[in-house]
Amino acid sequence: MLNFKIYSLFPEMFPGSLKYGLVGKAYKNKIWNFETIQIRDYSKYSGNSVDDKPFSGGAGMILRPDVISESIEKTTTKEELKKSIKICFSAKGKVLNQSLIEKFKNEDSFILLSGRYEGIDQRVINHYEFEEVSIGDYILNGGESACIVFMEAIIRVQDKVLNNPETHKHESFQNDLLEHDQFTRPSIWSAPDGSSYKVPDELLNGNHSDIEKWKKANSEQNTSKNRQDLWKNYLKNKKND
Numbered sequence: 001m002l003n004f005k006i007y008s009l010f011p012e013m014f015p016g017s018l019k020y021g022l023v024g025k026a027y028k029n030k031i032w033n034f035e036t037i038q039i040r041d042y043s044k045y046s047g048n049s050v051d052d053k054p055f056s057g058g059a060g061m062i063l064r065p066d067v068i069s070e071s072i073e074k075t076t077t078k079e080e081l082k083k084s085i086k087i088c089f090s091a092k093g094k095v096l097n098q099s100l101i102e103k104f105k106n107e108d109s110f111i112l113l114s115g116r117y118e119g120i121d122q123r124v125i126n127h128y129e130f131e132e133v134s135i136g137d138y139i140l141n142g143g144e145s146a147c148i149v150f151m152e153a154i155i156r157v158q159d160k161v162l163n164n165p166e167t168h169k170h171e172s173f174q175n176d177l178l179e180h181d182q183f184t185r186p187s188i189w190s191a192p193d194g195s196s197y198k199v200p201d202e203l204l205n206g207n208h209s210d211i212e213k214w215k216k217a218n219s220e221q222n223t224s225k226n227r228q229d230l231w232k233n234y235l236k237n238k239k240n241d
């Protein structure tokens with residue numbers, strides 16, 4: 001079974017949205033499990049304090065390395081620490097993408113650390129060899145929502161989670177392309193203001209080759225419009241093919 005051990009100051013935020021939909025069903029079916037650890041329970045300081053002022057000066061507080069270390073040492077075996085993928089959520093980490101999810105897809109044990117305040121003392125991150133992962137170029141108040149995003153992305157690529165595993169093959173980020181636009185019934189939709197919208201003809205005529213051509217062209221259009229970084233990679237790989 002896929003296991004997540006989560007260190008947080010707000011363990012009650014889990015499983016949060018992971019209770020719902022196919023990921024929630026996978027939890028009920030024991031495809032994945034999680035355990036939360038309240039970091040604060042391992043503080044020996046007055047009022048169970050977990051943070052202190054940064055040595056560099058500046059605003060905010062930093063999570064103390066000794067408290068985090070104590071929480072880890074008291075709740076994890078050496079063996080578990082060694083075999084687990086250890087991730088700390090941080091805006092200064094490497095940005096999460098589908099390739100990273102694919103890299104971790106077959107792992108079955110994750111130790112996840114969520115920061116709060118201005119972040120975590122770097123020494124404890126380095127000591128336990130946590131990989132720092134960001135979910136995007138913006139600042140959240142805490143790592144818990146990043147952790148939930150990470151878990152959901154890992155869980156949905158597990159075998160038996162999606163109803164149709166073929167889905168993975170046609171989703172955004174495969175081969176550096178975003179997905180093509182999607183349409184369903186009705187083939188002509190009248191919006192409340194009277195505007196009328198038709199599904200592209202190529203998708204309606206039942207010709208498989210026309211449909212594939214349209215999907216590819218539309219994927220390329222979406223990628224060049226919205227993601228120049230992926231588009232450049234795609235063009236480079238296409239040239240080398």
Ligand code: SAM
Pocket residue numbers: 088089090091092113114115116117118119120133134135136137138139140141142143144146
């Ligand atoms: N001072 C930090 C900086 O400038 O990078 C921001 C700290 S943030 C207010 C508090 C916590 O939220 C971080 O320790 C981290 O765990 C989490 N966090 C914030 N933004 C994140 C992001 N983009 N991805 C992952 N975690 C994030």
